[in-house]
Amino acid sequence: MKAVIQDLEALREIQPMQVEAYLKAHHWHQQEKIADKASIWTQATSQGDDFELLLPLKPEILDFPRRMGEVLETLSLAENRSQLEIFSELITQAKDITVQGIVIQMQTPNHDKLSGEITLSGVIVNKLRKIQAELFNHDYILAIKAYQERLPLSCTGDLIKEDDTFILKNPHNLTLDETWQN
CATH class of the missing domain: 3.30.310 (TATA-Binding Protein)
Known part of the structure; x- marks a missing residue:
């Protein structure tokens, strides 16, 4: 089917x-x-x-x-x-979409403010893909925790595909799944 x-x-x-x-x-x-x-x-x-x-x-x-x-x-x-x-x-864009995934990479944080780029591994249209996002303040702290403890996270934003890279713009509502069993 x-x-x-x-x-x-x-x-x-x-x-x-x-x-x-x-x-x-x-x-x-x-x-x-x-x-x-x-x-x-x-x-x-x-x-x-x-x-x-x-x-x-x-x-x-x-x-x-x-x-x-x-x-x-x-x-x-x-x-x-x-x-x-x-x-x-x-598909090259999806507005106000929630993505779920595991933080697989964290770039060096910005030295002048509490922010940085992360890479998630998450499912988009039935395939495991890398998703990049820039997070700020509390969301960035949650991403660090997710990365260190290997916790899945979910985040809402506007997903854009540039070349073969997915980027989550305007990320918000970031949450961790702390019930996940390692």
């Missing part, structure tokens, strides 16, 4: 430019552009199947998430992969 993405908010976060880059990298060909509203892409497979998809280009359009769901459905059929796998390659 293959996972199907139905979360409209998650589908709204897919950036059309990211999908275009993905399509080009996977040998799809743009056939037509409909002003600034959409583009039509096709791919012929070695089995003789032809696939066509309509890529919406304006996220502010009301049915954008539904159309992006259709893009994932077509890509899933064409590549014989789950939508979740494809979605994990397309």
